[in-house]
Amino acid sequence: xxxxxxxxxxxxxxxxxxxxxxxxxxxxxxxxxxxxxxxxxxxxxxxxxxxxxxxxxxxxxxxxxxxxxxxxxxxxxxxxxxxxxxxxxxxxxxxxxxxxxxxxxxxxxxxxxxxxxxxxxxxxxxxxxxxxxxxxxxxxxxxxxxxxxxxxxxxxxxxxxxxxxxxxxxxxxxxxxxxxxxxxxxxxxxxxxxxxxxxxxxxxxxxxxxxxxxxxxxxxxxxxxxxxxxxxxxxxxxxxxxxxxxxxxxxxxxxxxxxxxxxxxxxxxxxxxxxxxxxxxxxxxxxxxxxxxxxxxxxxxxxxxxxxxxxxxxxxxxxx
Amino acid sequence: xxxxxxxxxxxxxxxxxxxxxxxxxxxxxxxxxxxxxxxxxxxxxxxxxxxxxxxxxxxxxxxxxxxxxxxxxxxxxxxxxxxxxxxxxxxxxxxxxxxxxxxxxxxxxxxxxxxxxxxxxxxxxxxxxxxxxxxxxxxxxxxxxxxxxxxxxxxxxxxxxxxxxxxxxxxxxxxxxxxxxxxxxxxxxxxxxxxxxxxxxxxxxxxxxxxxxxxxxxxxxxxxxxxxxxxxxxxxxxxxxxxxxxxxxxxxxxxxxxxxxxxxxxxxxxxxxxxxxxxxxxxxxxxxxxxxxxxxxxxxxxxxxxxxxxxxxxxxxxxxxxxxxxxxxxxxxxxxxxxxxxxxxxxxxxxxxxxxxxxxxxxxxxxxxxxxxxxxxxxxxxxxxxxxxxxxxxxxxxxxxxxxxxxxxxxxxxxxxxxxxxxxxxxxxxxxxxxxxxxxxxxxxxxxxxxxxxxxxxxxxxxxxxxxxxxxxxxxxxxxxxxxxxxxxxx
Numbered sequence: 001x002x003x004x005x006x007x008x009x010x011x012x013x014x015x016x017x018x019x020x021x022x023x024x025x026x027x028x029x030x031x032x033x034x035x036x037x038x039x040x041x042x043x044x045x046x047x048x049x050x051x052x053x054x055x056x057x058x059x060x061x062x063x064x065x066x067x068x069x070x071x072x073x074x075x076x077x078x079x080x081x082x083x084x085x086x087x088x089x090x091x092x093x094x095x096x097x098x099x100x101x102x103x104x105x106x107x108x109x110x111x112x113x114x115x116x117x118x119x120x121x122x123x124x125x126x127x128x129x130x131x132x133x134x135x136x137x138x139x140x141x142x143x144x145x146x147x148x149x150x151x152x153x154x155x156x157x158x159x160x161x162x163x164x165x166x167x168x169x170x171x172x173x174x175x176x177x178x179x180x181x182x183x184x185x186x187x188x189x190x191x192x193x194x195x196x197x198x199x200x201x202x203x204x205x206x207x208x209x210x211x212x213x214x215x216x217x218x219x220x221x222x223x224x225x226x227x228x229x230x231x232x233x234x235x236x237x238x239x240x241x242x243x244x245x246x247x248x249x250x251x252x253x254x255x256x257x258x259x260x261x262x263x264x265x266x267x268x269x270x271x272x273x274x275x276x277x278x279x280x281x282x283x284x285x286x287x288x289x290x291x292x293x294x295x296x297x298x299x300x301x302x303x304x305x306x307x308x309x310x311x312x313x314x315x316x317x318x319x320x
Numbered sequence: 321x322x323x324x325x326x327x328x329x330x331x332x333x334x335x336x337x338x339x340x341x342x343x344x345x346x347x348x349x350x351x352x353x354x355x356x357x358x359x360x361x362x363x364x365x366x367x368x369x370x371x372x373x374x375x376x377x378x379x380x381x382x383x384x385x386x387x388x389x390x391x392x393x394x395x396x397x398x399x400x401x402x403x404x405x406x407x408x409x410x411x412x413x414x415x416x417x418x419x420x421x422x423x424x425x426x427x428x429x430x431x432x433x434x435x436x437x438x439x440x441x442x443x444x445x446x447x448x449x450x451x452x453x454x455x456x457x458x459x460x461x462x463x464x465x466x467x468x469x470x471x472x473x474x475x476x477x478x479x480x481x482x483x484x485x486x487x488x489x490x491x492x493x494x495x496x497x498x499x500x501x502x503x504x505x506x507x508x509x510x511x512x513x514x515x516x517x518x519x520x521x522x523x524x525x526x527x528x529x530x531x532x533x534x535x536x537x538x539x540x541x542x543x544x545x546x547x548x549x550x551x552x553x554x555x556x557x558x559x560x561x562x563x564x565x566x567x568x569x570x571x572x573x574x575x576x577x578x579x580x581x582x583x584x585x586x587x588x589x590x591x592x593x594x595x596x597x598x599x600x601x602x603x604x605x606x607x608x609x610x611x612x613x614x615x616x617x618x619x620x621x622x623x624x625x626x627x628x629x630x631x632x633x634x635x636x637x638x639x640x641x642x643x644x645x646x647x648x649x650x651x652x653x654x655x656x657x658x659x660x661x662x663x664x665x666x667x668x669x670x671x672x673x674x675x676x677x678x679x680x681x682x683x684x685x686x687x688x689x690x691x692x693x694x695x696x697x698x699x700x701x702x703x704x705x706x707x708x709x710x711x712x713x714x715x716x717x718x719x720x721x722x723x724x725x726x727x728x729x730x731x732x733x734x735x736x737x738x739x740x741x742x743x744x745x746x747x748x749x750x751x752x753x754x755x756x757x758x759x760x761x762x763x764x765x766x767x768x769x770x771x772x773x774x775x776x777x778x779x780x781x782x783x784x785x786x787x788x789x790x791x792x793x794x795x796x797x798x799x800x801x802x803x804x805x806x807x808x809x810x811x
Contacts, residue, residue: 190686192679199672202661209620209652209659210672210726211644269663 015314016262016278020285027289034292043288048173049074049236051280053251054258055184056228058276061259062188063221064201064268066120069108069127070229070255072134074248077101077233079138082147082243090158098230104134105226109219118204120268131252138245146244149237163238173235180231184224184273193220201268257304258283261311283307326385327352327481327512328373328404333382335368337713342368344536346382350481355503355513357523357544360533361556361717361745366516368536370483374399374406387480405474409486409743411466413458419445420454423473444472448502463606464495471502475511482506483514488522489742489771492605492810500526518745520549532556557747564750565778568798569757571597572781575632576765577734582616582626587789590616590626594734599756599766601780601797603773603809609789610769611653614736618643618650630733644673649727651720653738653769659723660711666722667693667707673726696725700755717748724755735759736767741775753779777802785809 011018027034053070060067081097088096108130111117117126149156165172188194193216199207200217208214232251237243262279264271286307290300328350335343343365350356360366371377373384375394384391386404394402413422420441424431431437441454450468458466467487474482488496503513503526515527523530524544531541532555539555540547577594586609594600602610616623619637628635630646637643640650652658660669671678671689678688693707700721704714711722720740727735737756741749756766756779770776776783777797785793785808793808 190683192675192682192684195668195675195684198664199661199668199675202664203657205658206652206661206672209618209640209650211639211641212672212675213641269661 016275016282020278020282023282023285023289027292031292034289039288039292043284044171044174045239046284046288047280048171048177048239049232050251050254050258050284051177051277052180052232052235053229054255054262054276054280055180055273056225056232057255057259058262058264058271058273059184059188059197059221060225061256061264061266062201062268062271063197063217064120064204065112065123065218065221066256066266067105067108067127067222067225068124068252069104069131069134070225070232071248071250071252072131072138073101073104073226073229074233074236074251075138075245076104076134076141076248077230078237078243078247079142079147079245081234082149082152082237083141085149085156085159086152086154089154090156094158094234097234098227101230101233102223102227104130105222105224105229106219108226109222112218112222113215120266135246135248142243142245144245146242149241149243159234159238159241162235163241173239176231176235180228181273181277188273193217197221198269201270203269254283257308257311260315261307263311263315265315266312267315325351327387328514329383329385330369330373331383331385333369333372333384334380335365335372335377336380342536343372343379346533346536346538348531348538348541350512350514351529352480352512353507353510354528355507355515355526357527357530358514358516358533359518359520359523359530359552359556360539361715361747364533364556364745365536366533367485369533370406370485370514370516373404373483400477400479403478403480404483405477405479405481406483407467407470407474407485407487409489411470413466413469415459416457418455418457419452419461419469422458422469423454423476425473427476440476441472444475447475448472448505464491464498467491467499468502471506475506479511481512481514483516485516486518486743487515488517488519493806496522518743520552523552524549534558553746556745564746564774566750566754566757568778568781569597569599569760570781571760571763573597576630577617578627578629579617580627582613582623584612584616584621584623586612587616590789590791592784592791592794594765594767595781596733596765597760597763598782599760599768599780601776601783602767602769602786603776603783603805604786605809606771608786608809610786611738612789613786614650614738614767614769618648618736620650644730647731647733648736649673649730649732649734650736651723651727651738651740653742655716655719655723660719662712663710665708666697666702666704666711666714669711669722670696670707670725670729674729677730692729696722696729699728700725701751715748717744717751720744720748720752724752728759732764734765734767736769738769739771740768741770741772749775773802773806777805 033039057067077097077100080100081093084093084096108127112123112126115126117123161172167175196212196217197220199212200214204214233248237247258279259276260266261282262275264275287300290303326349330346330348333343333346346369358366368377372379374396375398376396378393386402420438423441423444424437428434428437431440438454445452448471452465452468458469487499491499506513517523527544529541530544530547532539532552534556573596575593576596580591582590590613604610615621617628619639619642628637635646637646656662667690670693674692678685690707697704697707702718702721704718711719740752760766768776768779780797783795783797783805784791785805787809795805
């Protein structure tokens with residue numbers, strides 16, 4: 001083995017890091033504003049909700065499934081939580097909101113199991129359908145209007161802290177992210193349930209025949225995904241202080257994009273939450289850089305699609 | 321065009337995969353109009369060589385010339401059009417399309433639409449003496465019929481060379497005779513055949529020339545008339561093998577498993593018993609219902625109304641997980657699709673069934689996981705560079721041992737082996753037989769399904785013949801001639 005080959009392998013294995021590095025350098029040179037404190041804060045804010053949703057999505061994809069319903073869950077959790085702050089108080093509203101997310105994820109998994117849907121394609125359509133249901137419920141509840149937290153009469157200190165508080169140099173939302181990451185990282189690598197999810201995604205038939213609880217794994221992954229979408233939702237509406245019934249729109253594609261760009265295989269089995277963090281970083285940076293460099297919005301969508309296709313292409317090349 | 325008689329010439333071909341040298345300096349010449357056998361253990365490089373010829377893999381170095389033309393890089397479609405067809409063990413047909421459509425897949429226009437397609441397909445099928453209706457769907461066909469369709473498809477490309485990879489693995493002896501007849505006819509027409517098989521009898525009966533491969537090397541190429549069976553085996557495994565089977569174990573004790581009246585659409589009132597320390601063989605044709613029986617026992621398929629008791633106590637087995645808790649292990653028939661998680665490490669594949677045991681409060685004890693893997697790698701002498709090597713890069717025999725090790729680790733009282741030696745070489749087969757013997761000697765019981773009659777008859781203490789979903793006989797293979805058992809299995 002030659003040294004050049006090694007270098008190539010290292011580059012390929014850490015391609016996301018290399019791309020992030022190049023993106024940062026190029027943008028910093030072309031647009032010095034990139035390194036400004038304002039932009040860094042901006043980046044961190046964008047990173048928060050998407051990273052939380054993507055962490056949950058990682059488990060769905062490692063398990064060999066997909067979850068398009070997170071967009072609907074984010075919207076529904078946001079409007080329900082904000083609507084409940086006045087009548088029930090902020091603590092209860094928060095708890096109910098987060099439990100609602102987990103519950104909606106649970107409903108997804110029960111639906112999948114009832115339909116006998118064991119493939120990614122079936123999951124795609126069922127969760128797509130459920131996303132419409134959840135989004136529609138959000139619209140029905142608010143009658144299509146946006147809820148503003150400034151209209152509320154009771155204290156909302158928890159949400160203010162989540163939205164704009166800091167501990168030292170770190171924002172509270174970033175600390176929430178770090179805590180979730182640490183827990184999910186340990187969950188994935190060290191627990192029975194985490195390993196069962198990997199086996200499920202790696203080879204469902206073999207997992208069933210070896211007595212791995214595949215159905216339970218399906219329940220767990222969708223519940224985690226719903227829960228993380230709810231956490232992401234809380235961080236999101238706390239920052240913008242409004243809960244629009246369409247607030248979650250686009251999160252499902254961006255989360256899937258982040259997970260796949262990070263290197264978790266859509267085929268299931270392989271991947272990690274750490275990779276997803278890099279994926280989210282790249283996706284967030286990409287849109288930030290494109291904004292700074294003046295790329296037109298429609299062109300940004302094209303480029304984002306291209307990145308997703310590129311990531312899947314690279315993943316398939318690695319197998320050869 | 322130096323030599324018109326050579327249809328395929330391979331020179332100094334090398335191919336490496338990460339960590340494995342799959343082909344090392346391989347050279348081979350196939351004479352036009354000959355039947356050329358290739359034998360070798362699993363992992364000898366036969367499949368790799370075939371995949372390079374068809375264009376699935378790219379060779380690292382060396383030259384390949386087909387029909388007088390040097391072939392550099394190629395694709396499966398290009399090699400088909402050049403006149404080189406490969407018929408894989410698992411077939412390459414579209415189940416939901418008709419026979420005629422499969423034969424001319426993607427060429428309907430050239431054939432003059434559907435009518436022309438079916439007419440030409442009929443013509444080709446007639447030419448090999450097959451009466452399969454071209455309008456039938458492939459999913460309804462038996463393995464033998466599918467093979468006919470594959471051969472016809474190869475002929476439709478005017479193939480000059482047809483490579484058959486383990487063509488006999490799912491055929492009955494009558495069907496095999498038909499296949500041999502067809503191969504003879506093809507040879508008369510000037511078509512060359514490469515015949516890959518583990519079954520030496522077939523090589524002797526059919527082939528003109530045989531090439532023996534081992535560990536990615538060409539060991540020898542000789543006219544079949546100049547080589548003996550023992551010589552061939554010795555060259556394949558690189559050592560002498562005295563017996564193909566270990567001496568039969570005799571440990572059968574009291575009844576451990578009792579199954580009564582399994583009824584499904586395919587199975588009719590299946591009842592039988594298994595004794596402790598016994599190897600029970602299920603004999604029957606592919607599709608007779610053997611696999612369905614064991615899947616019903618393990619709870620892999622939903623079956624109602626049957627009764628199972630283990631050690632005298634009636635039990636309810638809902639799914640494979642509850643079967644596992646009751647000490648039943650299943651080594652499924654297709655190790656790649658049903659057994660292994662191919663992209664995962666040998667270690668996590670072996671520890672898969674023991675996940676519950678090595679977890680405390682939901683957390684996995686990694687040290688224990690590793691210990692399990694190392695123990696089974698040692699016990700079964702699984703050849704792997706490390707426990708962290710991916711299962712996909714192991715040879716067939718070692719992959720099978722991983723799945724065996726997975727179940728041995730839970731110490732099953734009943735181990736069910738579905739085609740435990742399919743596609744495995746002579747050496748690894750023997751190791752699996754010895755392992756089976758050890759299991760029953762240690763008080764375990766085995767139900768074994770196999771399409772290879774000699775294997776079931778030499779390993780089992782008792783044999784049940786299955787035909788069209790019914791048990792048609794019970795025999796002691798030590799007392800009854802093989803022919804009687806085969807007759808009962810064919811029905």
